[in-house]
Every structure is written in structure tokens, then in C-alpha cells.
Amino acid sequence: MYGMKIDNHPKLDRLLLPEYSNFHPLRKGFKFEGDSVDDMNRTWEIEREADQKVSSTVLEHHRRDYFVNMGPQHPSTHGVLRLLLHMDGETILEIDPVIGYAHRADEKMGENGNYMQFYPYPSRVDYLAGMIYNWGYVGTVERAIGIEITERAQYIRVIVSELQRLASHLMWYGAFLMDVGSFTPFLYCFQDREEILDMFEMCDGSRLTYNYFRFGGQERDLSPEMLDRARKFIPMMKSHLKDYEKLVQKNIIFRKRTEGVGVITKDMAIQYGVTGASLRASGFAYDVRKSEPYGIYNQFEWDVPTATTGDAYGRFAVRVQEMWQSLRILEQALTRIPEGPYNNPAAPKRFKPNPGEFYFCVESPRGEMGIYLISDGTENPYRIKMRTPCYSNLQVIKDVGRKNFLADVVCILGSLDIVVPDVDR
Amino acid sequence: MEMNVNPQQAAAHQKDGLMGVVFASLEKLLNIGRANSLWPLTFGLHCCAIEMMAASASRFDLDRFGAGVFRGSPRQADLMIVAGTVSRKMAPRIKMLYDQMPAPKYVIAMGGCAMWGGPYQYDGQYAIIEGVDRIVPADVHVPGCPPRPEGLIEGLLSSA
Amino acid sequence: MINIAIQILIWAVGIIAVVTVNALALVYLERKVSAHIQCRLGPMQVGFHGLLQTVADAVKLVSKEQIIPKNADKVLFILAPILAFFPVIVLFVVMPFAPNLICRDLNIGVLYVFSFASLEVIAIFMAGWSSNNKYSLLGAMRSVAQVVSYEVPLLLAVLAVVLVIGSLKMSEVVQYQHKIWMIFLQPAAFLIFMMGGLADTNRSPFDIPEAESELIAGFHTEYSGMRFALFFLSEYSNVFLVSCIATALFLGGWYGPFVNGIHWFVIKVYALVFVMMWVRWTLPRLRPDQLMNFCWKILTPIAILNLLVTGVVLKLVH
């Protein structure tokens, strides 16, 4: 993105942008000259030919190995991720993730507007965890300008974040099961997710991409009906989770498919910067909410679930346990939520933070999500860098997927819980 | 896309007499069949893909209209729901997928991003294509960011 | 001579009509069953409760453009779906629907069924090979490996049944069960048969050849329009056939309480079909190597053991 040249790099090519592009958009003073449709078509031809060359590479005549392009359109890549598989029969020799198909220049857009104008975008980076990403961005700016958050707003933030975590995990639960081959739990999970989305619609008005957090508070108060609904939701969710456990977690086929598949060792996870449930499943109890508490998470009683196996089943079990913990936090927050103002009226509308660098991270359902902000003292941010968990989590598949079956790769990818725009931003 | 026969064909039918009537009603039958069995391609780009899944899930259940059979292979799909921003890197692949689909084929541009580039459109945007109809012809547009599943259903019905 | 010709003609037309209508009904049933398992409604719009949904699908598929990929092997590509549909029709010839409703009651009925059933593999492999697509080829390879392996326990299970009955004639097989159904004499064989049948028809949890999340659509990835519909039809007809065979061999065919006749046969078959759908929408999918392990390490030994025990018991009884 900056056009840096690295000496002795084995494979230096465009990561997020198309192969043919010759510009470096994150450089200051970059101007993009729009191209005509004809231009695009011509460049696409080059790209398509390059694609087909890779996929139809015939290696030496007597060799058995071959390349398979998995994606960008494939039912189990959860969006537009492409995995270049080098295979021998059903066995994978090498995996090469090719990313950038969902690149939308989120970081560049942060530099273009002022601080207020970047509000709606974080929730679109990871659309499954919109509320939590909202908090990540708002928290960064709050740290930069130093603003107080009211008590009730803190509780609201915890409630919506945990609901969002539940919704995201439910979505993942279903999608993972669909990868493993059973379709029904996907729809059961979506039913529960719809309940949560209904609640979000009551507080924010949108179903998926929220803009509920404001600097110093929230957009609007949580209505009593929504709180009631959340209170009713908890026991229902608990009974459903028990059902799912019987349906899925105890099922012998599911266990055979996931146990011992895609083992991420602790060292490997730390080296690649894997965070979230994938790291905790490897036996490292790192959760931003616990180790670097933000908001009021240190006032609740909850545990960080871990597993020691590091395989797909471990990741699955950890995420399911996390759902139970989220319910536990929700129960406490819903009983203790105080009355009071939901935002800080002293919050400034236009502001110029002091020059400096700020970092704030939250625990998204997929891992540590942080926003690194450089301010140069003007109304617009100088640079917004997002540390998105999926980007680091995806890299590990190169090591983990090797010497596995094709079916296992799908399973590993599902268990890592990748959201593609979160990788590409 | 439309159910009515176009004027030229209608004129031809009048000339042909009985055979024309037979063909016209055959065409009508085919159209009813096509309209009620639009199999979409499993093809999610961004946020709207989740709403597309929500539309196919239990609450809204696209299967009621015969559109619940999500096919992974473009060869067996009739309908491409472009759910999300079209990035420059993805665009040639979308065109390729569209070319691989057998006729008659339809495209729904779901969400602001697929219509105009949506919130991601700004002066100097280098990564996306402003509107999917710059590469493939879109038949129905469903606005919103993201549209609710009801919007998608409405779009599906209006495309039928 | 003419009589026989007319009879054959009637049977041929009847079988083809039954097969297609029945497959459409099965697709509708599958969609409804899956919908209700998933707490939704399924097709509702076309006809009363979506009864005509599959008809609409069929009309659409017929009118679709048929694509033959540029690099495909054209002859095999066109031949494969027809060959896939062929055994289905042929197999109905020996199905004992009712005492006097068997097209040809061959002496070697059971053998005939299994020899034609294994023809399907060739069609699938042809489809996978000729498409010139790696996913298709992978799907075809998986399918061949799976079907060929599962035929072994399947046949061993049937062998035990045949051993008890002492005849290969379908009508005699059913008549033997007028007092006690074979499922009570041979429960293990029945379970093995159903598992083998699920695997043979490529249905979940043994649906690895068309594993949606791995291989997109397996061996028929490149097929569109009517050719795809033929594969679709043959898949559902196979499900029906497996249930038919299981009913004839294990569930006492047309025998039942009150009045014997075709209605009992149909009821039993549809009950079995429902169970197969229920299994499909409940269980995840096995991995190819686990599938093979399951076949060779668990099913086949049990089937052999079952055969052995049956033989010994029969010897002792006689």
C-alpha cells in the first residue's frame, strides 16, 4: 500500500490491490485517476489470464500434484477469499491464501473525513461485530480527546457488546456446522440471532451495520422494552444452547471431524499473532477484557474459557463456553444497570485532538481488535490503522492446513471464524 | 424479466393464429415456471450477504417463493444476488461468474454499494467499482445499507 | 407376441411416468421436511402449500440454456446424465409393488437389482471426467471409491437375507415374509443395508461426492439445465429405489395389518424415505478417509459376522 520494496522477499506482489495496479494509495498526496470501462476490461483480461495460468498449471508430466483455486466464489470461504491449494489427490501440500477481493479502502476513508465522519465505517469492516467495532473506534477517539463516559452508557456498552458477541458466535456456529456438512443448526442459530437483531433494531434502528456509539455515550437510550426482551432472551438462549450441545457437540460424526484437526500450538499461535478464541483454544488465556480491561468489564464476574488441544474442536468448545460467559455477564449487567444520562452532554461536536498516537483495543468475537490513530492536531485523523484479528488469524492456515485433507481445510477455515472484509478492510 | 410478451412477439402471434396462441401460452407457462423457481447463486460479497442469509433463514424463508435452493455452481443458478461492494479485484470474477450462468439469468443489485458504490464512494476511491451495472446488467435494485430481508424479498418478487 | 410387446410398452410408459412424478414428489417432500425440521414453512407460493413448486422447477430447468464447457469431452458429457438415469428405470422392472404388480419376476431378481445399481458409478465417473473441472473430478473419484466400497457390506447384508430365504426371486422374497418380517430376523443386516444404501445414493452423512461446502456441487458442477435435472431426478429416484428394495427385502413388501396390497408397500417406502431425509437434515458429513474407515473397519466385519452367524444358525435349525 505504501510501495515499499523489500530485498530478498520470496514473493513480492500486490497484497490487497489487483495485480495490475501501479499506485500506492496510502501515500499522502495520492490521487486516483478514474479509469474507463474499456481500460478496466483490458486490465481484467490480463488478470484473468494470469488466474487461469495458475489454475491450469500443468506441472511436469508424470507428477500427480495439481493446483486448485478455491474461491473467490466458493460456498465455504465465507465471502470472497481465495485459497490457492497445491494438492496431491485429496491431500493438501501447500495453501496460499490470496486476499484483497473485499478491499474497500476503509483506512484511507478514515483519513479523508473528520473524526465524526468515520463513525459508520468500523461496523462495516466486521459486519458480524458492528457494535464492538463501534466501541473500538469510539474508544480510541475518547482516549485521544479524554472524555468521560457516564455510568449508564458504560452498562449499555457492555450489554450491546455481549449481545453482539452472542450474535456473532451464533452466526459462526451455524456457518461452521454448515462447513462440516450439517445444515439445520445454521437455521436454528439464525433464529436466535434474529431475536438479538430485533433487540438491536429497538436500540439502534439498523439490523446489521450499527452506528450506535457516540463519543462520550450512545446515540439513544436503551428502551425498557428492549431490556425486558433481553431479560427474557437469556433463559431461552440457555435452553437452546443445551439443545445444540446435544445435537452437535456430542454427535460422534462432528467430534470425529473436528478432534485433532488443524492443531495450532501455543508457540505457533503467539508467533502468528493469533488472538481470540483460536488463541485461547491453544491454552493461552489472553482476553483483552480480562488482561487490559476496558469499559467496566472488571466489575463483572466471569471466566476466560480455555482449551489445551488447539484443534478445531477446542476452538469450538471455547466459543461455546464464551457464549455461556456472555450470558453470565449479560445477566449481571441487566440486573445492575443504573438510571442516568446515556451520553455525556459535554462531548464536543467538533474537536482537534492533541497531536500524538493513540491505541485502543477491544475483544471482538474473533480476537483483539485495535485501532491505532495518529493525530496531527487537525480535525481529520492523519492515519487510522486497524489491527483486525482475522488478518492474523488467517495467516496461520498456511502452517496448519498443510498435510491435511481438503475437507479438513474447510473445517479449519470454519473454526478460525474468518470474516473476509475484516481481513481486507 | 417481465411476464408479458413483448409487442413484436405479440404481433407475430396474431399472424400465426392458433400456433401463435399455443406458443404464447407456452411462453406464459415458462415464465411462471421461471418466476417461481429462481435459484440464487451462493455468492456473498460483504455485509449484505448476511442479510441475504437472513432472508433465506427461518424467519423470512426465501424457500416459500421457490428461491431457497442456493446453488454453489453458477451453472445451476438463475439469479445472482450481488450483495455488497464490488471491489476492483473482484470485478472480473463477477463478470466471469455471470458469463458462466446459463440464460435466462437475472441479477439483483442488493444494497447501496452494489447500486452506486454506496457509502464507500468518494472522490478518488481506488478500490471499488461504483455500481455493479458497470460490469453486468442489473435487473432489480434494492437500496439500503444493508436492505432488510423484506427489501430483498420485494426485489425478488418484482423481478419475477 | 404382440401381447407381450404391448405389455412391455405399457410398463415402460408407466415406469417412466411413475419415476418422474415420484421424483418430483420426493423433491417437494424433501423441501417440506427440511423446512419443518428447521422451523420454517418451505415452498408456499406455487399452488396449495407449494404443491406445484417442483413442477415450476422442472419447467424452468427444461427451458434453461444448456452449456457444454469448451474443454469438455462432449460425447461423454452428453451421455453421462442419460446413463445415470437409465439404471433407475431398469431397476423398476423387478420391483414387487403388489402380488400381481411386478413387471418381470425374474429368477435372479435380487442379483439383477444390485448389478444394475452399480452401473450408476460409471455414469458419475463419466460426468466427473468429461466436465474437465477439478471439483467434478474430485467428486467423481470420491463417489467411485465410496460406492464401490459400500457395495461390499451392502451385498453381504443382502446375502444373509437371501441365505435365510433361499431364493433370488423378488416375489418369493416378499412371500417368505408374510408371517414375520425380515427386519426381525436380520436387524443387523437391515441397519447395514440402510447405511450402505445411504452411501450408495450419495446422501448425507455420506454425501461427500457432492459435498456442498467442499466441492461446490461435486460431479455435476458443470451441468446445467435439463442435464442437471436428470442427475437430480436420478438421485431422488435412487433414494426411492433403495427404500423400495429395503421394503421388499426387510419390511415385508405388500404385507401389513388388515388388507395386504400396494398401499402398504407405498406407506413403508415413504416412511423409509422420510427417515432418510430426517437423517440427512440432522447429521454432519463424514470425511472421505473416515468414510472408508467406517466401511472397511466397522461395516464390513459386522456384515461378515452377521453372515457367518446366519449360516451357522441355519445349519443348526435344518
Place this chain on the structure above:
Amino acid sequence: MFKNIKEIFTGAWSILVGMFITFKWMLKRPVTIQYPKQPTRPSPVHKGRIRFVIFPATGTHDCIACLKCQNICPSDCFEIKGDKPAEGGKKRPNFFTYNFSNCSLCSLCIEACPTKTLEHSPEFNLASENKDDYFYNFLNDVEERKKKVDATVNR
């Protein structure tokens, strides 16, 4: 050996339990809302497209063309021109367009509006074959909506 046999039986039992659960769910009432036949109710705060509030007191909107919404909008949805009327008084808009498909429904414009004359409409199921349909001219839009309201009142 014994372990393997035990595994077979526990495995079979787990499958039976799973089948029982899907059967239990099958007997539940479907949650599907038959949408076009049955109405769905989005929440009262649902964010649809932006539109002018028609104040009952004045019977029209209260926009003063201050361009605050245009400036705060992250994705340049608005295009506003306005000038002071000849007879004096507040500035009024004479051109006010809004591109719904660019809008990210962040409601920053609503918060920025000094006269509170912008709101989210409750529409939620828009779809059209022409994408220019979502390029709204608010001044015309207000007139049309007023006509509609008048028509219902007159009836």
C-alpha cells in the same frame, strides 16, 4: 477392542439423541413470517431513508439550508442550494437532493440538523428496476407526501 465397541454404541446413541432433537424442533411451530401476506413490523426507531419532517403547525418542512447535514455526511448524499427569499426572513432551500443508495444510515445529519427537520422514514421494503428511483428530491418529495396526506384526510 472393547473401547472401540463402546465408541460405536455411544456414537450411535449420540446420533439418536440428535435425531430426537431435530424431531422435537420439527413439531414446534414454524417461526416464518409470511412476509408479503403477513406484515412485519420494524421497530419504531427503524432507520429507513432520510426525509423531511412535515411539521403539522406549518404544514411543511423547516429547512433553512444551513448545509450542516451536507458537511457532516460521510458519503456526500446531499446536494443543497438555498437562498434568502426576497421578502426577507429565513434562508430556504430551492434545491435539495438526497441519494439514498450512498447513504450509510448513520443519522449524523439528523443529529446535526439545527431545526430538527430531518428524520428516518419507516419505509423498509423498497425495490425497483430503476436505480434512479432512489435519488430523491426532497422538495418534490414533501409536496407528494402532503398530497397523499391530504387525499387520505379528504376521503
